[in-house]
Amino acid sequence: MRITDIVAVDIEHETRRNCALLPYQQVLIALQYYASGTFHIIVGDPLQISQSTACRSIHRVSTSLAQKIDDFVKFPNNAEAQGIKDEFFQIAQFPGVIGCVDGTHVWIISPHEHKVDFVNRKGYHSINVQVICDANGKWINIVARWPGSTHDSRMLRSSTIWNIMENGQTSGYILGDSGYPCRNWLMTPLLQPHGAAEQRYNSSHKRTRVLVEQSIGRWKRRFHVLHSENRMRNPENTCRVIAATAVLHNIAIDLNESLVDDIEPGQQQPHLLEYQGPHNGHRERSVFINTHFND
Structure with missing residues (x-):
């Protein structure tokens, strides 16, 4: 009702x-x-x-x-960000986090047009969806319009969130996996950590960022239309359904609707493609590690 x-x-x-x-x-x-x-x-x-x-x-x-997605899926401003940072810090003591980003594929049947564009790296047709969650697993950003062949890093670079964070409109860090570029505001894991500080950073990063993987799992488990093959022939209609279920996902969290058949941490498919483009956040990440994870 x-x-x-x-x-x-x-x-x-x-x-x-x-x-x-x-x-x-x-x-x-x-x-x-x-x-x-x-x-x-x-x-x-x-x-x-x-x-x-x-x-x-x-x-x-x-x-x-x-x-109505803008009424329910909202990226925080600076006034709202501090509360989110405090909640994220309670998970694994990773400071300054305002969100965790990931991509997930929604399986579709072969569309009438541009079929090749929708074939993802696993060989099936899909919509690649970018989601960013807060510390409660709610979506604070969702982009559902890119064909399955699009890389996660390209989706993020083309999104409004990229411009918001690059321009410093909201302060804080977003955590992403190795498929994303390391930026001053986008913290990614170290592929070859050296020393205790870097290992502590990676551990805290992993324990915090797993929240977005768990949230995607819960979202797809509650709305199986996102998990099975979507039979809508028009990708735009599928994107509309994705946005609708994102709104319902946030409403369910607001109403404390439990999901009995929940998932355990780490059940999401790990990212298999490392970002190969330019990075500009390595120095920022090194200073961050030395400041917060070096005893």
């Missing part, structure tokens, strides 16, 4: 002509689809509605939720 209240104005039909579905019925259909990822005709069976009606309901609810 909370979700229905959020989208009702956008999805309510003007009349009940032809037994038009009520807002809460459309929401139930969409939630069934997000949770199962199954065929639309199967989703519509409990209400005895046609495949086309189920498809329209899913589209209307997804569009409404996606349009």
Whole structure:
């Protein structure tokens, strides 16, 4: 009912002509689809509605939720950042962290156009999604528009977050894996740590950044449409569903909705591609390690 209240104005039909579905019925259909990822005709069976009606309901609810993403997925400003830094510090004593970034692939069927662009490094068609989470596992940024062949570092470089952090609009650090460039604000792990300080840095970095991997796992487990093959032929519709489930993910955390079948740390697929481009944050990282991890 909370979700229905959020989208009702956008999805309510003007009349009940032809037994038009009520807002809460459309929401139930969409939630069934997000949770199962199954065929639309199967989703519509409990209400005895046609495949086309189920498809329209899913589209209307997804569009409404996606349009409201800025109300639920918000990157912190400087005033909000300090509280996030304190919460992250409690995890593994890594100071100054405002978010953890990662990419994840959402499997799709072969689109009608630009098929090759959507083939990822594992050989299947997908949308590559960038997510950044806070210390509670909520999304504070999501980019869901890039085809599967796009590298994570390119997505980040092309995002508004890159400009925000490069220009110093929000102070703090974002933690990324070795697939990202080391920047003054983007802390990546050392590939060959030397000495106790660097090892402590890597350990703290790993224990903190694993939160984004766990959050992706919970997100996909709650909304199986992100985990199984998405059967929408149009990638734009898939991106709309991804955005809608991101909103629902944050709402679930706000409402303390538990996920019984949870995941254990480290179950996400590790990043296999090391970033090969230029870095400009190595000096910043060395000073940071000497300041915070050197006894």
